[in-house]
Amino acid sequence: MTVSWNTRVLHTKSPFGIARWTHSEYPRTFVHFEHGGVTGRGEAAPNAFYGENRATVEAALPPLSAHLHDPWDWEALEAALSRTFPHGHPSVKCALEMAALEACALEAGLPVWKLLGLSSKAVPESSYTISIAELPEMERQAREATAQGYRILKVKLGTDRDVPILETLRAAAPQATLRVDANAAWTRSQAKRMLAVLEACGVELLEQPLPAADLEGHAELRRVSPLPLVADESLHDRSTVPALARAFDAVNLKIAKLGGPLQALHTARTARALGMNVMIGCMIESSLGISASVHLAGLADWVDLDGALLLADDPYEGLEWQGGQVTRPTQAGWGVRERA
Template sequence: MASHRTDAGLTTEFERLALPLDDPFTIARGTIETAENVLVRVSDGTHEGVGAAAPSTYYGETPATVEAVLPELLEVVEDVGDPHVRQRIEREMRERVDRNPAARAAVDTALADLAAKRLDVPLYRQWGLDPDAAPVSSFSIGLAEPDEMRQRAERAVEEGYSILKVKLGAGRTGERLTAVREGAPGATVRVDANGAWTPAEAVAKSEILADCGVEFVEQPVPADDVVSLRRVRDRGAVPVAADESVVTASDVARVADAVDIVVAKLQKCGSLRETRRVAAGAHAHGCEAMIGCMVASNATVAASAHLAPLFDYADLDGSLLLDSDPFDGVAMPGGAIDLAAVERAGTGAVEAGG
C-alpha cells in the first residue's frame, strides 16, 4: 500500500486487490477467473472516500499501469486539496494523464465519496436524482457450453433476476440462446457479442436473436466500424447498442445515427461527470443510454449505481460475479437498484462487515 499526506491534510493511499470470480467469466475476447482492481482511499482525518480502478487491457490499461500513474494523479489531489472542486481536479488529471481512464475514475470516485460524506448525503441526493427512476440491472451469463449457460440462466432466475445479458461469440448462437431460453423462459434477454461478428453475420444472427425474443444486441461488430453498426441497425431484426464504440461523450455524435442505444461505463469514461455526459449526449442525439460496468468491487460499482436514474438501462452486476467482495455497496435484489434504501453517505460502499 502506498500512502501520502497532503499539505491540506488529506491522506491518500492505493493498493491492488485480487478478486476471484464465483465462476470463470468468458466473453468473445477471452476468459477471466480473477478481477484485478486497484483500490484508492482519500481521507481528511474524519471521513474517508473510496474508489477503485478496474482496468481493461482492451482500453490499454493494466493494474501495473494504474499503479504507475496514481502517484501523479494523487499529486493533483494534493495540489488542489479540496474534494469538492472535482471539476478542476478532473481537468488537471486529464491534462497530466490522458490515457488511463480507470485510474482517473478511481481517484474521482474516491473524491466524490469523500465530498458527499462531508455533506452527509448519498451521491444520488447530492445530484438531485430520483431513486425511483433507476432501471433494473441485468445479470450476465458468460459464454460457455449451451447446457452450462442454461444452468446459469436457470440459477439466475431462481435468485430473482428478471433481465439477463447473454455473452455470445462466433458460433452456436442458436444453440446457446435456445438453452438460455429453456433455463429462463420468462426473462428479458439481451445479447452482447463484444464485437465478434462480421456485418453479414450480425444481420443474419439478428434473425435468430429476434426469434428468441432478444431485446437488443450490444456491440455486434468491431468498435471502429461505425458503417457496419449502421448496417446492422438498418438491416437487422433487433435494436443495436454501442459499447466499445463509445469511450467518452465526444464519441456519441459519431455513432448516434448508427445505433439505438449508447453504453457508458465509469471505467472507460474516466470520471463520474464524464459518464453523466455520455447519457446526456445520447439523449440529445435521440438515442437511449445504458450504464454498464466492468467485473469489479463495489468500491467502484456502487458509484455507478447512483448514476442509474440518468439511464434507460443498467448492467451493473460486476460485483455480483465475484466470489467475495471486500466492500458492500448499493443493494440490488434481483437487479433492482434500491437507491432509496441507501442510508450511508457517499457512494454507499463500505468495507464488508463494517
C-alpha cells in the same frame, strides 16, 4: 490530506467468458482520500481492451493522485488529470474522481446521487450475465439465475455456437427477458444472419455486434435491425457520442472506461441530447465501484450492474439486492462499507 491505495485480486465465482477472453482473476485498486476528517473512496477496474492493467494503474496513480487537493473543485481535477494524461488511464481517473465525490458527499452528509441533484426514481432492474462457457454450463447459469429471481439475462455471444446457445437459453428461461452482447466479435454478414434468430428468441436489444471501429457497418445493420443497437466498445469518451448517434440507438456507459461518474454523467446528457437511449453498465467490480454506478442509474433506460454479484470475494457490502433490483443507497457517500 493524504491519498493512498492498495490492490486486491478479486475472483469470480466461476470463469467469466466473453468473445475475447475468459478470466477468473481481476486485480482492482482501491483509492482512499483523507480530507477534512472524512475519507473518500474509489476503485480502479482496468480492462486490457482499453489499454489498462494492474501495472499501468499502479504506475499512473502517483502522478495523477498528486492533483487530488480540493475535492470540491471537480472541474480543476478533471482538467489536471487530462493535462497529465490526455489519453488513457480512465480507470485511475475514475477512482480519483470517485474518491473526490465521496469526500464531498460525506462532508455534506448526503448520498452522492443527491449531492449531484440526480433523480430519486427507482433504479431500472439489472440484467444478470450468462458468460460464454460450454453449453451445459451456460444452461445451468441461466436456470440458476432465474431461480434466484433474476428476470433479465444478458447473454454473451461471439462463438461458432451462437445459435444453439441462444435457443438453449431461451428454452431454459422461457419467461426471462434476453439481451445479447457479442462484444464486437461478429462480421457484418454474421450479424445480419443473426437478426432473425434474435427476433425469434424475443431478444430485447443487441450490444456491440461489430468491431469497435466499424461505425459504417453498425449504421448499415441498424437500418435493417428490428432490435436497438447499443454501443459499448465503440464508445471511448463523450466526444465520440455524436458519431455513434449515426450508427447506434444507445450507449452503454461504464464509469471505469469513461474516467469516472461525472464523465459518465456528461456522456449521458450528450447522448440524450442526440436522441439516444442510455444503459449504465459495469466491469467486474466490487460493490464499491458498482455503488457509484447505482447512484447514476436513475438516468438509464437499461441497467447492467451485476459485476459484484459475479464475485466470490467482494470486499464491500451494503448494496441491497432483490433479484436484479438494487436499491439506491440513502446513506452519505457511496453507501457501502468494507467487509469485516
